[in-house]
Amino acid sequence: MVELPEHSDPRGLLTVVEGGKDVDFDIKRAYFIHHVPEKVTRGAHGHRRLRQLIVAMHGSFEVIVDDGFEKERFVLDHPSRGLYVVPMIWRDMVNFTPDAVGLWLVSEPYDESEYYRDYAEFLRDARASR
Ligand code: T46
Numbered sequence: 001m002v003e004l005p006e007h008s009d010p011r012g013l014l015t016v017v018e019g020g021k022d023v024d025f026d027i028k029r030a031y032f033i034h035h036v037p038e039k040v041t042r043g044a045h046g047h048r049r050l051r052q053l054i055v056a057m058h059g060s061f062e063v064i065v066d067d068g069f070e071k072e073r074f075v076l077d078h079p080s081r082g083l084y085v086v087p088m089i090w091r092d093m094v095n096f097t098p099d100a101v102g103l104w105l106v107s108e109p110y111d112e113s114e115y116y117r118d119y120a121e122f123l124r125d126a127r128a129s130r
Contacts, residue, residue, distance in 0.1 A: 001074065002053065002082045015080045017053065017105060023084065025051045025107035032103055036061070036096035046090040046116035046126070051107040055082040059100030066090040068126030076102070088126050090119065 004022060007014040019027040033042065043063075054063060060077035067089055074083050085091060093102070108114065116122035 002084050004055070004080045004082060006080045013080070017055075017082070019105075023051070023053050023105065027105045027107070028109055029106045030104065031106075032057070032101060033093075033096075034101040036100060038096075038098065040096065041092050041094050042096075043092040044090075044117075044119075046122045047087055048114050048116065049087050049108060050114060051087065052085050053082040053105045054085065055079055055103045055105075057101045057103050059097035061096040061100045061102060062094050064092045064094065068123050069130070088122075088129055090116070090122050090126075 002022070004015045004017055007016070017023060017027070019025060036042065054076060056076035057079050060075060062073055062075050063083055063085075064071055064073045065083075065085060076083055096102075116125070
């Protein structure tokens, strides 16, 4: 988990993410996930090269990360705290609250060929890479 720099004054809070400083990559793309229906799971994939910072801008959701050996579950519920996910991690996002808005800041342009969509293939490569 990454604590993001907050600037607080009587007008409220301003949280910053600067590429190459608060995350160790240049931010090439951003997307938001919102209006997720109850009990839906998103994700179910891994990335070969892509790094990303995931932030719950509003509401909350959980991210289950899996490096091919162990799984860990993180609750994202604050806009100044992000989950930094490196390559070769399978992820599922679950338990979105109805008001959840997630922000993804990522290191690569969109490229479907860079995804693992097959868990068996991911597991084979993730275990071989250790
Ligand atoms: C990730 C998780 C957390 C695009 O056209 N451009 C984009 O930049 C993205 C991210 C998606 N799309 C299209 C591809 C699909 O037709 O949007 C549709 C839904 O994408 P996907 O099924 O990959 O959505 P999630 O929530 O399963 O996964 C996304 C990201 O793809 C992925 O990188 O880590 O969020």
